Amino acid sequence: MITIQDLKKQYKDAVVLDVASLEIPKAECFGLVGNNGAGKTTLFRIILDLVRATSGRVLLDETDVSKSEDWKRRVGAYLDEHMLLSYLTADEYFETLRKIYNLSEEDLEEHLNKFEELFNDEIRGKKKYLRDLSKGNTKKVGIAAAMMGNPEVVLLDEPFENLDPSSQVRLKKLILQEKERSQITFLISSHDLNHVTDLCDRIVLLEKGKVIKDLHDKSSMVEELNTYFGT
Amino acid sequence: MMLQLIKLELLKTMRSTSFAKSVLVALFLGLLGVILLSYLLLLGFFLKEVVEKGFNQPDAYVAVSAHLIYFFLAEFMYRYFTQKLPVIELERFLHLPIRKSRIINFLLARSFISPLTLIAFLIFGPFAFKEVMPRFGDGAGWSWLFCILFTSWSLHWLMLWFKQKFEDSFTGLAVIFVVLLLGVGSNYYGWFNIGELMKPVFDYSLTSPVPVAVMFVICIALYRLAYSYYYQNAYLEDLAKDEEVKFANSSFGIFNRFGLAGELANLEWKLIIRHKKSRTYLMLAGFFLLYGLIFYTNPAYQAEAGFSHMFIFVGTFITSIFMLQYGQLFLSWNSANFDFFLQRRGGVEALVRGKYLLFVVTSALCFLASVPYVYFGLDILLIHIATFLFNMGVVIHLVVYLSLWKPKPMDLNKGAMFNYEGVGIAQFLMMLPIFLGPYAVYFPFALLVNQYAGLAALAITGLVGIVFSPYLSSLPVNKILKNRYEISSAFRQEL
Numbered sequence: 001m002i003t004i005q006d007l008k009k010q011y012k013d014a015v016v017l018d019v020a021s022l023e024i025p026k027a028e029c030f031g032l033v034g035n036n037g038a039g040k041t042t043l044f045r046i047i048l049d050l051v052r053a054t055s056g057r058v059l060l061d062e063t064d065v066s067k068s069e070d071w072k073r074r075v076g077a078y079l080d081e082h083m084l085l086s087y088l089t090a091d092e093y094f095e096t097l098r099k100i101y102n103l104s105e106e107d108l109e110e111h112l113n114k115f116e117e118l119f120n121d122e123i124r125g126k127k128k129y130l131r132d133l134s135k136g137n138t139k140k141v142g143i144a145a146a147m148m149g150n151p152e153v154v155l156l157d158e159p160f161e162n163l164d165p166s167s168q169v170r171l172k173k174l175i176l177q178e179k180e181r182s183q184i185t186f187l188i189s190s191h192d193l194n195h196v197t198d199l200c201d202r203i204v205l206l207e208k209g210k211v212i213k214d215l216h217d218k219s220s221m222v223e224e225l226n227t228y229f230g231t
Numbered sequence: 232m233m234l235q236l237i238k239l240e241l242l243k244t245m246r247s248t249s250f251a252k253s254v255l256v257a258l259f260l261g262l263l264g265v266i267l268l269s270y271l272l273l274l275g276f277f278l279k280e281v282v283e284k285g286f287n288q289p290d291a292y293v294a295v296s297a298h299l300i301y302f303f304l305a306e307f308m309y310r311y312f313t314q315k316l317p318v319i320e321l322e323r324f325l326h327l328p329i330r331k332s333r334i335i336n337f338l339l340a341r342s343f344i345s346p347l348t349l350i351a352f353l354i355f356g357p358f359a360f361k362e363v364m365p366r367f368g369d370g371a372g373w374s375w376l377f378c379i380l381f382t383s384w385s386l387h388w389l390m391l392w393f394k395q396k397f398e399d400s401f402t403g404l405a406v407i408f409v410v411l412l413l414g415v416g417s418n419y420y421g422w423f424n425i426g427e428l429m430k431p432v433f434d435y436s437l438t439s440p441v442p443v444a445v446m447f448v449i450c451i452a453l454y455r456l457a458y459s460y461y462y463q464n465a466y467l468e469d470l471a472k473d474e475e476v477k478f479a480n481s482s483f484g485i486f487n488r489f490g491l492a493g494e495l496a497n498l499e500w501k502l503i504i505r506h507k508k509s510r511t512y513l514m515l516a517g518f519f520l521l522y523g524l525i526f527y528t529n530p531a532y533q534a535e536a537g538f539s540h541m542f543i544f545v546g547t548f549i550t551s552i553f554m555l556q557y558g559q560l561f562l563s564w565n566s567a568n569f570d571f572f573l574q575r576r577g578g579v580e581a582l583v584r585g586k587y588l589l590f591v592v593t594s595a596l597c598f599l600a601s602v603p604y605v606y607f608g609l610d611i612l613l614i615h616i617a618t619f620l621f622n623m624g625v626v627i628h629l630v631v632y633l634s635l636w637k638p639k640p641m642d643l644n645k646g647a648m649f650n651y652e653g654v655g656i657a658q659f660l661m662m663l664p665i666f667l668g669p670y671a672v673y674f675p676f677a678l679l680v681n682q683y684a685g686l687a688a689l690a691i692t693g694l695v696g697i698v699f700s701p702y703l704s705s706l707p708v709n710k711i712l713k714n715r716y717e718i719s720s721a722f723r724q725e726l
């Protein structure tokens with residue numbers, strides 16, 4: 001699904017990302033972990049073509065993401081609040097996306113119903129702009145938006161951050177359901193080792209921009225990560 | 232402690248992003264400010280001569296005193312639009328172990344250090360020395376001057392309270408409107424003369440210290456008013472109120488016919504009415520519609536045959552002031568959520584086309600609203616039609632294309648006046664083609680054939696531009712897509 005070749009990002013002398021090769025197959029749940037400044041968000045941004053790679057490229061099913069725009073319909077993402085329209089209410093925002101994605105009102109309703117439990121009656125039907133929502137609720141809106149329009153790939157940066165414990169569990173359930181149902185390829189970065197190892201079949205550990213571990217074995221990954229992070 | 236606060240304030244100015252990032256712009260603006268202030272001082276020195284010779288008044292003192300109230304009405308207006316509220320600063324200090332009273336006193340005092348404080352002194356100080364003191368004695372002169380200064384400074388404190396309490400509310404707008412009406416109504420239509428009403432107060436100050444004392448007390452009282460209002464409301468929830476969704480359903484119905492671009496034009500409209508900065512721009516566009524009243528009625532611009540060349544410029548402004556002002560900062564308005572558009576397929580294109588649509592619609596509305604100017608002659612209507620077409624066909628593309636030269640991020644929730652966030656050299660340079668463009672087309676025909684040929688040339692050029700606009704509007708789209716990484720990282724403030 002996603003192929004990364006000789007990817008490098010450099011700000012002046014500082015190399016922030018240096019990934020020789022990485023292959024993410026379809027329907028994989030790909031977890032990305034690493035300390036602050038390891039390059040997780042930069043990698044996501046380059047995959048989404050929001051940041052220019054210094055060298056190398058990202059291919060999505062053979063197309064270079066920086067060369068065309070057609071792939072954008074197939075990829076959903078929520079990295080930060082720059083991807084929201086903060087001056088709209090949640091309902092208006094979903095409505096806007098519905099028009100952009102050409103969905104019917106029933107499609108939207110069906111999609112949002114999946115999030116009913118996660119939203120916990122705090123998102124829809126509220127007369128509050130997104131910029132005035134709490135951080136956790138903003139995140140929920142962003143995640144629901146990222147999964148809209150039947151994307152094949154979904155990128156989430158720190159989806160568990162700022163969520164309350166019950167919302168975290170609900171979100172996990174939701175992601176697992178979606179993965180089963182529609183074969184979505186998830187790319188998730190997180191600092192929460194428990195959640196990310198529960199969800200993902202594969203964990204990649206970044207350190208100073210380099211892939212230093214690529215773990216596939218679910219039984220041993222928790223231990224290995226704990227040793228690395230000293231937890 | 233006070234010293235520490237002052238030091239922080241200085242550091243903030245030195246390190247503010249707009250100052251550090253574009254020293255050139257800051258220097259230019261500073262220079263502009265100094266020039267403006269020195270003009271005022273010059274006016275002050277020659278006020279006597281200006282009043283006596285320019286306006287044919289026999290007695291400069293009487294004329295000035297009788298018109299002082301208009302100065303204060305004007306001061307009320309410019310203070311309303313330009314004076315900054317210090318509350319934004321409050322947030323940074325509230326959690327620290329500093330007494331609230333001290334913070335608020337500091338912030339209020341800080342707000343007083345501003346060029347606005349000097350204006351009254353620059354104009355009336357020299358006049359007091361040159362005219363009032365020799366005629367009525369030194370004591371009388373000082374007393375008269377201080378009476379004026381205290382009135383001006385009272386307005387400062389009054390405005391701090393008034394703006395904090397009523398800005399953006401209906402009451403605020405109503406008061407502003409009444410003040411405008413007072414000034415215009417009494418002056419132009421002679422319903423009543425408030426100038427004569429207030430003159431005795433200033434005359435009295437020549438012979439008695441009572442008016443000065445009263446004004447001083449009022450000044451202090453208004454300071455206390457502002458102080459206690461800020462003190463009582465020094466809570467985060469009061470400072471940054473969550474806005475109620477007021478205009479949730481307001482949108483332009485006609486946009487829906489234009490597909491995705493129309494949808495984004497609607498979004499942009501929501502952006503405009505939900506942010507302070509853009510709302511002010513919108514309000515200014517309303518005021519600028521009245522701009523014509525100044526020029527079209529002014530005898531200085533009445534030509535013997537045809538119309539003054541100056542009117543082309545006035546027409547350009549009236550018919551698309553909103554497009555000119557808002558368009559200058561074309562992408563900066565979306566700086567907080569540019570990634571949203573980048574991440575959609577065709578998002579940038581729809582965004583740009585949506586903006587074009589919005590510009591055309593608002594300009595058309597301005598044009599329609601300006602039709603009543605036909606009262607001043609059919610020529611005016613012709614000028615408006617020609618400049619409107621030229622704006623839609625040519626100027627719009629110039630503005631949009633030039634605005635894409637290094638767009639900068641900005642915070643839409645700050646006021647618009649003297650807020651140069653998002654403004655760079657491009658925004659200044661852009662003024663040239665906006666001013667000169669219409670004349671470059673108009674003058675050759677106006678001077679060689681006649682003025683109406685000039686207007687026709689403007690209209691035809693505009694129409695040609697409109698015909699080619701599908702192509703012309705794709706240029707900025709391509710430019711944005713080409714520079715997308717730079718723009719989006721500048722908007723994320725990474726550079």
